[in-house]
Amino acid sequence: MSNPAPTNPATSNPAAPRSFQDIILRLMNYWASKGCAILQPYDMEVGAGTFHPATTLRSLGSTPWAAAYVQPSRRPTDGRYGENPNRLQHYYQYQVLIKPSPANLQELYLGSLAAIGIDLALHDIRFVEDDWESPTLGAWGLGWEVWCDGMEVSQFTYFQQVGGHDCKPVSGELTYGLERLAMYVLGVDHVMNMPFNDPEAPIPLTYGDVFRQAEEQYSRYNFDAADTEILLRHFEDAEKECEHLLSFPAEDPNSGKRIVMAQPAYDQCIKASHLFNLLDARGVISVTERQAYIGRVRALAKKCADAFVQTPAGGWTPDTSKAPDTSKAEN
Amino acid sequence: MPDLLIELFSEEIPARMQGTARETLRKMVTDGLVEAGLIYAHAAAFSTPRRLTLAIEGLTAESPTLREERKGPQTTAPEKAIEGFLRSTGLTRDQLEIRDDKKGQVYFAVVTRPGRQAPGIIAEVLEKTIRTFPWPKSMRWGAGSLRWVRPLHGILCLLTSEAGAEVVPLDIDGIRAGNTTRGHRFMAPDEFSVTSFEDYAAKLKSAKVVLDSAEREEIIWNEAKTLAFARGLEVVEDRGLLTEVAGLVEWPVALMGDIAEDFLALPPEVLQTSMKEHQKFFSVRNPATGRIEGFVTVANRETADNGATILKGNLKVLSARLSDAKFFWEHDLRVVRTEGLEGMGAGLAHVTFHNKLGSQAERIARIEALAREIAPLTGAAPDLAAQAARVVKSDLRSAMVGEFPELQGLMGSYYARAEGLPDAVADACKGHYSPLGPSDEVPTDPVTVAVALADKIDTLTGFWAIDEKPTGSKDPFALRRAALGVIRLVLGNGLRVKLADVFAPRISAHVVNRYYSGKLDVLSALSDLQIPEDFKEGAELQFSGSVKAIDPDDYASAVEHFPDLADKLQDLLSFFHDRLKVFLKEQNIPYDVIDAVLSMPGADDLTLVVKRAEALTAFLKTDDGTNLIQGFKRANNILTQAEEKDGVEYSFGADPKFADTAEEKALFAALDRAEAAIAPAMQAEDFAAAMAAMAALRAPIDAFFTAVQINADNQILRRNRLNLLSRIRQICLSVADLTKVEG
Known part of the structure; x- marks a missing residue:
């Protein structure tokens, strides 16, 4: 396992997260404290957190909604047999959907970064134009990719249309790529080396301990065997x-x-x-x-x-x- | 006089839209104010990622009172007409004035529009501006229906005069105008109030916001240069990137970092592109070696650790990006070493260029054939041009171009050199896409020129063959650019080529081949081919008769079967002429001159057209030129009228023996001399000499018209003089179609 301690900016903060799951738990707690219903992943194979009915379907119509959840996501073409430091065919997205989008959604979002140990006084957070479109869902929205020190850490979108329907009111959607964000916060260079649970737990597990084998098997399945x-x-x-x-x-x-x-x-x-x-x-x-x-x-x-x-x-x-x-x- | 300050405070506006938005805001608001009767001295617009600001100086405090008079119907007019007038003016009958007119008494409506105070006008104009602002893409947010580029949070609208500052009352969907704004999102997020533009700009600066994008650009550029200079390096200039980066920050802080040793072997363009596209970094070059060794990133804030954390984060991201680039580079080099550049492009057989024009591989084969054919015209060795054509598109299959499409061509040239292909081939890889725009340089290397022409001509004839032409603002295949490219390649290299001869067999081949490879029923219609009942696609068919094959490249025989080929060819040439007109107009050759030249034979030889047009333009700038045109027009008009009237064409040749006056005789002599001089000059394409000879006709023609009456009573004299005019016309038209010249 890598030893990020001396170079990790977040370690100067005693409350810095120590593991992948710590970051997920903090996001859960944060968005729960902001009034979101904390849902569980949808029990189907999806390409992104947006596919969860809690986002796609609930962004339609006028009924107010606020939910946050982790969604395991699968992108078969991204499989690299567990070898690429940044690419996985199965990964996690953290998804927040609030309808109507609150006026302080940007501030709420920045609060979530602070909650996972990103010191907003030391980092450079930027909202860079990135319009979102899902041709398979007939959906689009305007927003940004959020950069932290030049690295994309989230997608921030105001839904304008889903399934061909105008979104009225508009939902605000936040999507965090959890592995990438966690690797950055934890100062890890290869996803497989990232501590999954607490590194000082009696049985410390890395992301690789949990997923490397599955990545190999699915890469083979996706590319050759299916x-x-x-x-x-x-x-x-x-x-x-x-x-x-x-x-x-x-x-x-x-x-x-x-x-x-x-x-x-x-x-x-x-x-x-x-x-x-x-x-x-x-x-x-x-x-x-x-x-x-x-x-x-x-x-x-x-x-x-x-x-x-x-x-x-x-x-x-x-x-x-x-x-x-x-x-x-x-x- | 009061000053007006407007700020529209929103979530982050895309950098690329800010410049236009500033200008649009300025224009919409000032136009609106002026239209409503206000006058202002000066207006300036500013933008940051979170705000659009407009400062107007010296605005009048109210609009003037306007008196408007409208004349109505006569007092005796039918009731309906009078009622209509009342409706349109909004007055009642007793408010109308009755005045005496030449024809009787007439109603007049006199409406006085009292002047309005500025705040009311401003509120109206600003509301309309916000509600109709033409963002390239706009959105709704929350539960509202207002549209803006991103959620709009605040409106500052302040009118300042000696008496003090007042907020212009305005409420748009719950956003109430005020006198407050906020500073930098992270460094000074609190709200503060302002009293004037000076106060606003000063307070913003202390709240860590540089309002003026030009000032931010200057700060970034100076800091970047200083950082690089301190290390003996230089920043690679990039205006577009500078503007973009200035649109991403309110408080720019430049930070410089080094590129790790591992990546220094990558081509400089790869480093630059990767850093610019993904990270918006400036490249830093070692002037001694020309290598890119570092970068400058621009943060949006100061930090307690002087940017150390930010720089470290950016380095980490860069290293991941460049690792990818290095992987692509090494992977591509491996492919080229084992399979060659041609092998690298093998997969293009599976890439569709256009579903009606076949695969990329088929297209490359066509370009190869055409490049070989054109090569002698450009002075290239045909085999070399063909070799280049085979590989110039191969890099489209490279991993690097897959990641960075803008490096197409350039990567090909690196890979061609890595394989040890001739320099001319490597250069063609890079240069054959040129010229890309009106300001892009025109290639001159013969092999590159041949391939570049072949590429563009294949594209143009192909899309013309399938009727996918540009319409209005839609030109998805950039055909206008391709045509302009051909024009500039031909003219820039002084190539002599008759485009119709090149286009005809290409259009023909596109149409005929597509026809044959199309539907089976078409094929069977051409022959007595029997399609069995159980026929499956892909199976072989037995011909029981003979198909009368059309040679796809034989335009003359193809056009018999496909008559619309001729229209397509003509249409493509007209398209070229239109592009040529636009191009020559920019070289200060007027449209009428181009028209006069384009209706001459040989108009598909662009170099000839331009030579002729240049000579004619120069000629028309002389006194003799303009006067000759007058003389020609006069002769032509008289002649045309006479021909219409008499129903004959006067083209029998005038006989000198009927020449009556000295002037007439002199004209005969002058025409003889001109004819003798013009014909050989035209033959030699010496248009200046031909026009000089034509200019010599000016004086005799003028004298002739002064002294001689054309329509003489004596019919023999009259006919002879008309035939003389006909000679003038004939000689002049042999140089250019002067009927098209204005003046």
Whole structure:
């Protein structure tokens, strides 16, 4: 394990975090103290924390929302067999979504950096233009990447559109790349050397102890072994199932309730998206096909968004059902 | 007279938008104020990442009272007309004045618009400015509907006069104008109030904000130079980066660091690009060796440790970035050593250039053939030009260009040298994209020129063949730039090439090949090909008859099958002529001269066109030139009218024996002399001499018109004189189409 002590700027602070999990726990505590519901990861394979229904779906409609959670994220093409100091096919994002975006969101965010041991008086924090767009989710927003001493530590976005719907009110989304941020705060040069739990714990574990083997196995799986025919079939199944679920009438004959199955359908959209990523990593999707696949996933995301705004959490009430849908984007 | 101070305080404005936003704010507000009747002495706009500021000096305190008179209908006009007038003026009938007019009594509306106080006007203008500000991209935030580039937090709007300072009352979606602002986000975040622009600028400075971006640029540049100088190094100048960095900080502090020894072997452009693109660092060069050895980063604050922590963090990020670059560099060199640059580009077969124009590899094959063909024109060895064409795009498959697309071409030249390819090939890798813009240098090396032309001509003819032409502001394939590139390559190197001859077989090949590789039913329509029921794509087909093959490169036979080929070719040439006009206009050759030259034969030989246009421009600047044009026009007008009237064309040649006056005889002689001089001069492309010969006609023509009446009663004389005018026209038009020249 590396010994960052003499060079780590944060060690001068007695309250500096000592491990990866310490940083996660501090973020949890911080955002809990700011009133966010601390959720758990979504139980599906996703490419980024944004895919969690707590972000994608909850950013739709007018119902206020404030949530924070860790989301394990998978990007099959980024696998490097655990050898690259900075790249992983499975990593963690910390995600905060608050709707409507509060006026002091930047200050709240800076407070979270202080909470994980970044001394704002010694570091250079900058908000550098970076507009966010997710072609698969039909979503975009404006914001920044946040730099700490020239290093990107977070994405900060004001959602403008999701699933083709204008966001009204606007959600503020914060995404922290946890490994990179933690490596910086802890002064670690290779992700696998990062202390996962306290280095002085009876059984100290590094990130590598926990994940190196998994990175190797998934790199091999992603690049060489995944059966592309099965993946393709699953993609098509997920697409079909998504559309099937959305074709049901809202009235459920069994319960007698109005139940729009937006979230189960959205699960299928998430699946399709991940399967597409796997196919992409296997190199079986050509440049021209790529756009077509992205378009298919986006079509699902849009339909799910259309469905979600027909649910109470998405702002549906028996009254709104009669009024024309005004949340739909004009363009 | 009062001064006005406006500050719009927001979350961080993208650096690239600040310059335009400053100017737009100044223009929108001052235009609005002036339109509402206020006058000001001076206005200056400023920006930092978090604020847009406008300071207006010497603003009038109120707008003048305006009296407006409008004439209405006659008092006897129908009721409807009078009612309409009342509606449009907002007056009642007893408020109208009745005045006597030539035709009777007429209603007049006299409206007095009282002057308004400045604050009311300012509030209106500023609100409109904020609500309609043309940001390239704007957003909403929270639960509101206001749009701004990022959330807008505060409006400072202060009118200052001898009497004191007053806040202009204004409330936009809950943001109330006040007299307060904030300093640096981290170093002086507290709110403070201001009383004037001077007070504002001074207080901002003590709150660690340099308001003026030009001053921030100066601070950054001076600090950077000083840091480098102290170590015997120099900062690589980069105006664009300087402006960008000044838009990212309110309180710039330059910090210098060294590039680790490991990375010094990387090409300087790679170091520079990586540092600039990812980190916004300035490069620091050792003037003795030319190597990039260090960097300057600009922080947005002072710290207790004098930036030590910040610099250390930046070094760490840089080291990770340069490790990547070094990995790409070494990886690419390995590929080149084992497979050669051509091998590096093998994967281009799988990269689509455009779905209607095939893969990059197919495109390269076309460029190779064309470069070989053009080579003799540029003075390049055909084999060398072909060799260069085969590898100039290979670096698109290199890891380095994958990461830094802006290094395309340059990396190719490094890799070509690493492989030991001829210098001309390496230079072509780097230079064949040039010229990229109107100010980019034109390559002169014959191999580079041949490949550069082939590349651009393939692109242009290809997109013309598939009807993907630029429209309005849309030019996604940068075809205007490509055409301008061809024009500058041809003119800059004085190349003599008839573009139509080069374009025709290319357009033809694009169209014919695409046609053949297209739908099977098309192919079967051309022959008696039978497609079996169970045919699967990719399977081989048996021809039972013979396909009448069209040679794709044979324009003449292809155009019989594809008549629109001729339109495409003509359209592409017109496109070139339009680009040429724009280009020559910048060289002070007027449009009418270009038109006069372009309608002459050989207009696809750009070097010839320009020679002719330059001679004509010079000619028209002389007295003889302008007068001759008058004489020519007069002759042409009389002749055209007579021809229309008589329904004949006077082109039989005038007979000197009917010459009646001395002036007429002199003109005959002058025309003979001019003809004798002009023909050989034109043959030799000595346009100046041809025009000088034409200029000699000025005096005889003028004298002729003064002394002779064309439309004489004697029909023989009249016809002969008209035929004489026809000779004038013919001789003049052999030099340029003077009917197109204005004046």
